[in-house]
Amino acid sequence: xxxxxxxxxxxxxxxxxxxxxxxxxxxxxxxxxxxxxxxxxxxxxxxxxxxxxxxxxxxxxxxxxxxxxxxxxxxxxxxxxxxxxxxxxxxxxxxxxxxxxxxxxxxxxxxxxxxxxxxxxxxxxxxxxxxxxxxxxxxxxxxxxxxxxxxxxxxxxxxxxxxxxxxxxxxxxxxxxxxxxxxxxxxxxxxxxxxxxxxxxxxxxxxxxxxxxxxxxxxxxxxxxxxxxxxxxxxxxxxxxxxxxxxxxxxxxxxxxxxxxxxxxxxxxxxxxxxxxxxxxxxxxxxxxxxxxxxxxxxxxxxxxxxxxxxxxxxxxxxxxxxxxxxxxxxxxxxxxxxxxxxxxxxxxxxxxxxxxxxxxxxxxxxxxxxxxxxxxxxxxxxxxxxxxxxxxxxxxxxxxxxxxxxxxxxxxxxxxxxxxxxxxxxxxxxxxxxxxxxxxxxxxxxxxxxxxxxxxxxxxxxxxxxxxxxxxxxxxxxxxxxxxxxxxxxxxxxxxxxxxxxxxxxx
Ligand SMILES: [Zn+2]
Numbered sequence: 001x002x003x004x005x006x007x008x009x010x011x012x013x014x015x016x017x018x019x020x021x022x023x024x025x026x027x028x029x030x031x032x033x034x035x036x037x038x039x040x041x042x043x044x045x046x047x048x049x050x051x052x053x054x055x056x057x058x059x060x061x062x063x064x065x066x067x068x069x070x071x072x073x074x075x076x077x078x079x080x081x082x083x084x085x086x087x088x089x090x091x092x093x094x095x096x097x098x099x100x101x102x103x104x105x106x107x108x109x110x111x112x113x114x115x116x117x118x119x120x121x122x123x124x125x126x127x128x129x130x131x132x133x134x135x136x137x138x139x140x141x142x143x144x145x146x147x148x149x150x151x152x153x154x155x156x157x158x159x160x161x162x163x164x165x166x167x168x169x170x171x172x173x174x175x176x177x178x179x180x181x182x183x184x185x186x187x188x189x190x191x192x193x194x195x196x197x198x199x200x201x202x203x204x205x206x207x208x209x210x211x212x213x214x215x216x217x218x219x220x221x222x223x224x225x226x227x228x229x230x231x232x233x234x235x236x237x238x239x240x241x242x243x244x245x246x247x248x249x250x251x252x253x254x255x256x257x258x259x260x261x262x263x264x265x266x267x268x269x270x271x272x273x274x275x276x277x278x279x280x281x282x283x284x285x286x287x288x289x290x291x292x293x294x295x296x297x298x299x300x301x302x303x304x305x306x307x308x309x310x311x312x313x314x315x316x317x318x319x320x321x322x323x324x325x326x327x328x329x330x331x332x333x334x335x336x337x338x339x340x341x342x343x344x345x346x347x348x349x350x351x352x353x354x355x356x357x358x359x360x361x362x363x364x365x366x367x368x369x370x371x372x373x374x375x376x377x378x379x380x381x382x383x384x385x386x387x388x389x390x391x392x393x394x395x396x397x398x399x400x401x402x403x404x405x406x407x408x409x410x411x412x413x414x415x416x417x418x419x420x421x422x423x424x425x426x427x428x429x430x431x432x433x434x435x436x437x438x439x440x441x442x443x444x445x446x447x448x449x450x451x452x453x454x455x456x457x458x459x460x461x462x463x464x465x466x467x468x469x470x471x472x473x474x475x476x477x478x479x480x481x482x483x484x485x486x487x488x489x490x491x492x493x494x495x496x497x498x499x500x501x502x503x504x505x506x507x508x
Contacts, residue, residue: 003216004209007184009050010057010077011066016176016208018047021167025051029058029065035165037137037146039122041153042169045207051169052118052147053077056084059145060112072112083112090121093415095128102136105144115144122148123155128418130157137163171206174198180208181215190215192225199230203270217268233268241269242278243301246285249313249338250304252345257338265331272324275317275334282314313341343468398467399432405466412462420455428478435471437463440478447475 009015012022028034038055040048057066057073060083067073075081087101101117109115119125125133137146137160148164150156172180178201185192200218204211214233218225241264248257264274287293288302289310305313320333402409406429414421423446430438441447449455456473463471 003184003188003212003219007212008053009047010054010068012051012054012058015047015051015054016180017172018051018169021051021169024167025055025058034059034145036140036142036144037164038148039153039156039161039164039166040147040149040169041166042151043171043206044151045204045209045211046169046171047208048149048169049118049120052116052149053084055147056081056116056118056145059114059116060084081112083109083115084118085115086118086120088120089124089129093124093126093129095126095132095418098125098129098132098136102132105136105141109143113143116147117144118147118149120149121151123150123152126415126418127157130160134159134163172204172208172211173206174201174204177201177204177206177208177211181211184212184215188219188223190219190223190225192218193227195227196225196230199227203230213268233270239277239281239297241274242281243298245278245338246281246301246305246313249341249345250301250309252342254339254342257342258335261331261334261338271330271334272321275321275324279314279317282310282317285310309344312344313337316340316344398471399429401467402432402437402463403429409459409462409466412465413458417455417458420449420458423449423455424459427475430476432471435469437471437473439473439475441475442478444477447477450475 012026015022025034034055038052040052042048053076054066057068057076060072060076060081061067062070062072068077072081076084085101085104087097105115105117119133134157140146146164148156148160153161153166153168178197181197181200184190185197200211200214203214214230215225217233218229221229241260245257245260248254248260261271265271281298284293284295285298285302285305286307288295288298289307316337317334320337323333323336324330410421410424413424423441424439426442427446427450428440430440432438439450441450450459450473459473460471463473
């Protein structure tokens, strides 16, 4: 069993630190005064979900505390308890998910006293979903306990905050991580030097979970762990790996590049460390290109990439590093950066000639475009970004791309602004001229809403993602799909739906 499962704390006492939270929960439990809704806020790996599960046991244990022996406790530990519902808001963030939850909440627990809902990363919910959740929190059935967990409490609406009891988890201190890991080391009969253990604690950045993962990984190759072994984990994503990835990018080999990111992640390499390492390599490449440094191992790569191309990869990786703090799929930001960089390599030859210093065209100019197999369900390059566009790109081609990607554009907008998506469905793509997409809408009401800065910014940013360059949106009033005699009443006719949508857009 992986350490992360095996050593998950099963009682409040097994949780290290967070004393104020443990005491408060114990007292509330003893005096039968537990709240019906909690918010656990704090950094990743600080014990929020573990505490939530323990709280579920405290409430539903057959002998009145987490005994970890009764069938309820055991079923919570092994994840088979039907009255403990864990929802990852990062992937179930829409109103439909919350509506479904509201329906199911009415049903009584199957075998326990209470149904416990743990909603992880709750800040990821959409506004509509928050509103639906709020209604549930306002009138919670007595057989339900909510535990909301988040790494980003400031993104949670005040209306929700006012209805929950909030606990703030602190990032684990290095000595706490050491204490925690020492216990595991003892049980697993591992031999590890103090320096090695200190380095693990330092690199865990306040996360028990990260520390445990690293230890698990190290232990898989032997019971004796040295400082060098630990250093290797952070270094193994070293220059050779960076050079390898940059070569794939230089060859516009998206497939191999993405597979390599997966491989790095499976090797347990910290992608953050890896990106930093790659940025370091890119810096060396720039210095080499400008004759301020010499490095044999990088000469091949420095031939393949021009300075502007290096700068663009640096920018993409910088963005990936930022995004990493927020996403729930840790590999995603790097994957996006890789896809973007590869496509940058494929894009317009006309454009590239000006970028490529003399004598370098031969290396990169005539690359066969990779033929993507569209039947593959998980080709991330197709999901995230439009396919490479042959040069020169005319407005006519842009319009084809936009039409081709329209469904994707709408899908992307939907989770951010449900109503805008609904409105866009009713608009018609007219043309694309001088970097502006012209949409035809049936009512002036539509026009006003689509031209509101909030809607426009969202649509334009999704368009920019699809087209790979910035684009503006403009709307024109078209023919109204109504009979003449209704014209006078047109806006009133459509009132309910449109006014509702408009108010949602302007108030959300
Ligand atoms: Zn029990």
